[in-house]
Amino acid sequence: MAKNTLILGLQWGDEGKGKIVDNLSETIDIVCRFQGGHNAGHTIKVEGQKTVLHLIPSGILHENAKCLIGNGVVLALDALDKEITNLKERNIRFKNRFYVSSACALILPSHISIDKVRDKKESIGTTGRGIGPAYEDKIGRRAIRFGDLGDEDNLKEKVISLVGYHNRLLQDLYKHEPHDVNEIFEYILNYKHLYDEFCVDSQERMYEWIKDDNSILFEGAQGTLLDIDHGTYPYVTSSSTTAGGVSTGLGIGPKFIDRIIGISKAYTTRVGEGPFLTELFDKDGELLAKKGNEFGATTGRPRRCGWLDLVALKKAVFTNSVTDLCITKLDVLDEMKKIRVCVEYKNNTPIYKDFEGWLCTTEGITEYSELPEKAKKYIEFIEDFTESPASIISTGPSRDQTISR
Numbered sequence: 001m002a003k004n005t006l007i008l009g010l011q012w013g014d015e016g017k018g019k020i021v022d023n024l025s026e027t028i029d030i031v032c033r034f035q036g037g038h039n040a041g042h043t044i045k046v047e048g049q050k051t052v053l054h055l056i057p058s059g060i061l062h063e064n065a066k067c068l069i070g071n072g073v074v075l076a077l078d079a080l081d082k083e084i085t086n087l088k089e090r091n092i093r094f095k096n097r098f099y100v101s102s103a104c105a106l107i108l109p110s111h112i113s114i115d116k117v118r119d120k121k122e123s124i125g126t127t128g129r130g131i132g133p134a135y136e137d138k139i140g141r142r143a144i145r146f147g148d149l150g151d152e153d154n155l156k157e158k159v160i161s162l163v164g165y166h167n168r169l170l171q172d173l174y175k176h177e178p179h180d181v182n183e184i185f186e187y188i189l190n191y192k193h194l195y196d197e198f199c200v201d202s203q204e205r206m207y208e209w210i211k212d213d214n215s216i217l218f219e220g221a222q223g224t225l226l227d228i229d230h231g232t233y234p235y236v237t238s239s240s241t242t243a244g245g246v247s248t249g250l251g252i253g254p255k256f257i258d259r260i261i262g263i264s265k266a267y268t269t270r271v272g273e274g275p276f277l278t279e280l281f282d283k284d285g286e287l288l289a290k291k292g293n294e295f296g297a298t299t300g301r302p303r304r305c306g307w308l309d310l311v312a313l314k315k316a317v318f319t320n321s322v323t324d325l326c327i328t329k330l331d332v333l334d335e336m337k338k339i340r341v342c343v344e345y346k347n348n349t350p351i352y353k354d355f356e357g358w359l360c361t362t363e364g365i366t367e368y369s370e371l372p373e374k375a376k377k378y379i380e381f382i383e384d385f386t387e388s389p390a391s392i393i394s395t396g397p398s399r400d401q402t403i404s405r
Contacts, residue, residue: 004216005259006246007326009223010316012232012270013241014294014303015263016328016394018043021058021219023399029214031059032206034249035072035239036221037107037134038079039127043397055080057219060092066209070202071103072239072249074134075146077191084194100194101202102147105138107131109187110166110179117174124235124273135238137162149188149195159185203251210256218246218257224316235274243320261392262322264313266330266378269294269303277350278306278342292332307340307352314386326392327379331363331401339378343385355381365395368403 005024009015018041025031038054051061055073059065069075084094111130118133119126126132137143142162148155160181167178209216224230226237227245240248247254267288270276280288285305288294294303317325333339336357344351358372365371371379371393383390393403 003213003258004218004256005261006218006220006243006257007261007263008220008241008243008320010225010262010264010313010320010322010325011223011268012225012274012276013221013223014041014269014271015223015265016043016326017220017263018053018058019328019394019397019399019402020261020263020326020392021217022061023402024217025059025062025065027215028059028062028065028217030066030068030209030216031057031219032068032070032216032250033057033073033219033221034070035241035245036237037074037129037131038076039129039131039237040221054083056083056087056098059217059219060087060094060098063093066097067099068200068202068205068250069100069104070250071101072245073101073104074107074131074138074239075100075104076107076129077188077194081191081194094197098198099200099202099205100146100198102145102199103202104146105134105143106146106148106188107134108144108163108166108184110163110170110184111137113170113176113179114166114174117170117176121174126272132238133166144188146195146199149192149199152189155188156185159188206250206252210252216256218250220245224262224319225312227319230319232274235272259324260320260322261324261326262317262320262388263326263328264308264316265292265328266333267292267308268306270306271301271303276304276306277345277348278309278340279304280306284336287335288332291335292329307342307350308382309342309350310382310385311342311345313382317386317388322386322388324391325383325386325388326394327382327390328394330375330379330393331361331395333357333375333378334361334363335359341381341385353381363396364401366400366403368393368405371403 057067107130111133114133115130116128144158163181170176222237222241227241288305339355340352342350343353358374395401
């Protein structure tokens with residue numbers, strides 16, 4: 001395995017990044033999140049026990065790995081505290097192995113109110129967790145950062161200014177109840193212990209780790225088609241989910257990324273509003289949803305399901321300079337008599353190539369040679385179309401249900 005590896009999603013998120021990060025973290029020194037917030041939901045299943053992580057890097061389940069939340073992440077203090085508490089109850093150690101950038105912009109209760117009331121009018125289909133409004137304040141140079149908890153007087157001034165701005169929006173534009181400035185200030189101070197324990201200069205820490213020749217895994221959240229610039233705008237998230245987000249979200253240059261693994265399901269899913277050309281509304285879509293357990297790890301919302309869109313996938317491979325594909329949930333297709341992939345668009349309509357289904361189980365297979373020939377044919381067509389090798393294939397939700405080539 002290359003020394004420093006980026007793992008990111010090539011679709012609309014929910015591709016199975018958490019499992020793959022967990023799988024590779026066994027031999028990695030450092031795992032870093034570089035964008036998004038607790039709208040992410042990375043699911044890991046180990047020995048029958050399921051863990052869903054929203055903020056903390058998936059490498060936390062490996063004792064050898066140190067974990068960092070980078071400056072590109074927007075931080076909900078209550079969500080982070082809850083996640084840490086839950087993991088500590090399972091005897092997961094955090095001391096001297098978990099760090100949070102001082103430059104992370106904070107998500108406040110007023111951000112959540114703005115997000116929810118706005119989505120009722122605009123119907124973008126957000127998670128309603130304040131992610132977008134928090135990024136807006138970051139870009140608008142109004143944000144309160146994690147490092148601001150170190151100076152209470154300065155913090156109070158910033159809270160008065162920012163919450164005052166939020167209240168004007170809520171009252172004047174959305175006719176919504178305002179937030180109490182003192183309550184939000186106290187809310188932030190309730191999590192001062194997180195600052196005391198975990199706050200670091202993340203770029204300085206990254207420099208030290210790279211200088212000491214550590215192996216680093218960069219963990220993306222959401223997926224390429226939700227990227228603020230390269231996704232299905234305006235039905236996107238508010239951060240850079242593509243490979244370029246690593247540099248801005250951690251403060252490192254691209255030359256420190258040796259390998260880029262792009263993850264795609266063997267079919268396509270999407271949560272929320274927005275275009276989805278290969279979406280299914282028939283029994284095949286129902287089968288994908290049922291067998292794939294397609295419900296959002298963060299919101300619980302049912303995912304929309306459809307055939308694999310190779311046109312979009314090839315573009316995502318190019319956008320991210322992907323060196324390796326990882327195809328997940330191959331086993332979900334086991335009962336399909338016919339499997340389709342989109343190879344072209346005509347007048348905004350998908351043109352499909354059809355494959356015969358293999359109609360036998362692939363669940364738990366760990367050797368490529370043991371896959372049915374029809375499954376191999378399907379995978380090899382994806383490789384040829386996207387011009388990228390599938391070096392990892394997931395055949396089930398558990399850590400060990402993986403083929404490495």
